[in-house]
Amino acid sequence: MFGFLNAGCVGRSYRQVYARCCQNMWQREGRLSTFFHSYESVFLYALAIDLKLCSAPGAEAPTCCRLCKKGPRNCGDQDKQVADFCAAFAILLAEIKMRDDVADDRSASARVVLWWLRKSINRAHEHFLTIDSSFEDRLTCIMETHQCVERSSSSDLSDFQSATRDGFAYLFSLPGDQLALTKDLKKRLLDIGGHVGATIVAFDCAIDWPRDVRRKQANPVRSAEQAHAALLKAQQELSAAGWACSEIAGPSSLSAQVLRSRMGSLTSKKRLTLQRRPRISSASRFRSPLLRQRSGFCDTCDCGGCDCVNCHCTGAECLSCNFDGCVCCLDGCVCGEENKRSRRRAARTEDPGASANANQPPVVKNMIGRIGVSVGALNPSGVVLVEGAECSARAQSGLVEDGAQIQVVSADAFGLVVDEL
Numbered sequence: 001m002f003g004f005l006n007a008g009c010v011g012r013s014y015r016q017v018y019a020r021c022c023q024n025m026w027q028r029e030g031r032l033s034t035f036f037h038s039y040e041s042v043f044l045y046a047l048a049i050d051l052k053l054c055s056a057p058g059a060e061a062p063t064c065c066r067l068c069k070k071g072p073r074n075c076g077d078q079d080k081q082v083a084d085f086c087a088a089f090a091i092l093l094a095e096i097k098m099r100d101d102v103a104d105d106r107s108a109s110a111r112v113v114l115w116w117l118r119k120s121i122n123r124a125h126e127h128f129l130t131i132d133s134s135f136e137d138r139l140t141c142i143m144e145t146h147q148c149v150e151r152s153s154s155s156d157l158s159d160f161q162s163a164t165r166d167g168f169a170y171l172f173s174l175p176g177d178q179l180a181l182t183k184d185l186k187k188r189l190l191d192i193g194g195h196v197g198a199t200i201v202a203f204d205c206a207i208d209w210p211r212d213v214r215r216k217q218a219n220p221v222r223s224a225e226q227a228h229a230a231l232l233k234a235q236q237e238l239s240a241a242g243w244a245c246s247e248i249a250g251p252s253s254l255s256a257q258v259l260r261s262r263m264g265s266l267t268s269k270k271r272l273t274l275q276r277r278p279r280i281s282s283a284s285r286f287r288s289p290l291l292r293q294r295s296g297f298c299d300t301c302d303c304g305g306c307d308c309v310n311c312h313c314t315g316a317e318c319l320s321c322n323f324d325g326c327v328c329c330l331d332g333c334v335c336g337e338e339n340k341r342s343r344r345r346a347a348r349t350e351d352p353g354a355s356a357n358a359n360q361p362p363v364v365k366n367m368i369g370r371i372g373v374s375v376g377a378l379n380p381s382g383v384v385l386v387e388g389a390e391c392s393a394r395a396q397s398g399l400v401e402d403g404a405q406i407q408v409v410s411a412d413a414f415g416l417v418v419d420e421l
Contacts, residue, residue, distance in 0.1 A: 004200045005039040007258040013056070014254060015063035017049065018042050024083040025090060029120045036117070038090035040196070043258050044172065045086045047192070050249035050256075053179055054082040078179065085175055088124035092171075095121050096143070103147065104217055131178045142167045150218035157205060157220045157230055161198040161237075168197025188248050195241035202234035203266065232383065232390055235266050235415075239392035240381040242414040251412070260413045367391070367408045367416060374418075377402050384408075384418055393418045 007014050021042050022034050049056045094117060101110035114121070128135040146163035149155045172193025176186030205219050206227040212219035221227050242259040249255055372386030374393075378400035384393040386408060392415030393406075400406060406418040 003039050004203055005043045005196070005258060005262060007039070007043075007261045011257070012063060014042075014046065014258065016057035016061040017046050017254065019062050019064050020057050021045050021083065021086055021090075025087045028084060028087045029091065029123070033091070033117075033120055036090060036094035038093045040093060040200075041086040041090040043196075043255060044089060044175075045082060046258060047189075047245065047249070047255040048082045048086075048175065050245070050253040051185070053175065053181075054079040081178060082175065084127060085178065088127040089171060091117065091120045091124040092128070095124070099143070103150075105215075128174065131174050138170060139167075142170070155218075155220060157202060157233060160205060160220055161201045161233075164197040164201045165194045166197075168200075169194035172196070185248070188244060192241050192244050195237045195244065199234045199237040199241065199266075202230045202237065206230035206234065231266065235263070236381065236383050236392050238263055238266060239394070239414040243381060243394055246412075246414075263414055368411060370408050371421070372406055372408065372418070374400050374402060374404050374406055374420075378406075378418070381415075384416065386416070391416050395420070 022037055025034055025037055045054075048054050095114065098107075098110040098114045098117075101107040102114070125136065132138070142163050145166075149159045149163060152159070169190045170193070173186055173190040175181070176189055181189075205221045209219050209221040209223075209227055211217075213222060221230050238259060242256060242263060245253060245256045245259060367386050367389075370386050372384045375383040375385050375390060378384070378393060378395040380399070381392065381394040382400075383390055384406055385391075393408075394415065394417060396409055396417050396419045398420070400418070400420045405421045407421055408416050409419050410417040
């Protein structure tokens, strides 16, 4: 459920932030707790750095803890507060995930993890209670709402998003109470958290629907068409979060880079949902899981596909590949030119700005000046239909009503900027 904000290869600065969070979690909860390190907590720490709530890692800061428990020197009180909050946040997300597994699958392993993490979970709850004395009541209410939604047969995607949206919005707003931020900044953090939570749920429902249908588990998505619509909703929420981060921290901020990298992957997933996956050969079916996982590697190219190391297929040729690890690319893909490993090697020496540009999703620049209609209200962000394509968009100024005619005036990494005609 969590782990959506895996930024992949954003750049050295992101790896330094990740390593700092990992070191602090080790110091606070022990080495084994780092197995439950959360990308969402790293994003929250990066957002805090962008907002100058804590200091950024120095140029010589490590990019990987490498079993190195030693944390940063001369760590200020506010830096420690933010790092401890993110560690508690990661433990809380692990607890929620394990409890969800217990409720859905009666997972014995999840019960063991909950027992093993019981002391860390208690410390995380105590940490949040020092910030908000009503934390336990709020958390219980959110969890019960989520369980009621899952039990109801009439719940739709917006109902599923509601509880997680409220939970993430609440947790993202807590640093504002802890650090006595302004009301406007607290409101922005709350909005970003809500959009991130809604994105995670929509993405999770779209990706897991075949498994959930097979296991008869709760999921409002029951077909490929509904999965495509759910990914469009996730794209809309992620675009809103990205625009909010860009407004308060700047388009080149680390938090905006993380969301840009996920925007590219989400756009690619959306285009692949309605594509037919390649058939798996009988020989491939009986191959060991380890070999199946190694048969292809993701290169995170703009089309979202993979290169197959067995047949070296790209583009439309992927449709004839029978290896499990090869995911179909779309026509026009150039993923044979580079792969994820080469990007990682290149990112070790590149600056954050170059990494941000490399991770930007494809933008339909030829849509600038085109006419379309809004699909739902834009307040200020939403979805528009331009030449048969549904795109995330935000209004340049004011509110755009549902069905209003719009014109594309510009485009950025998170979608289109439109103006009502």
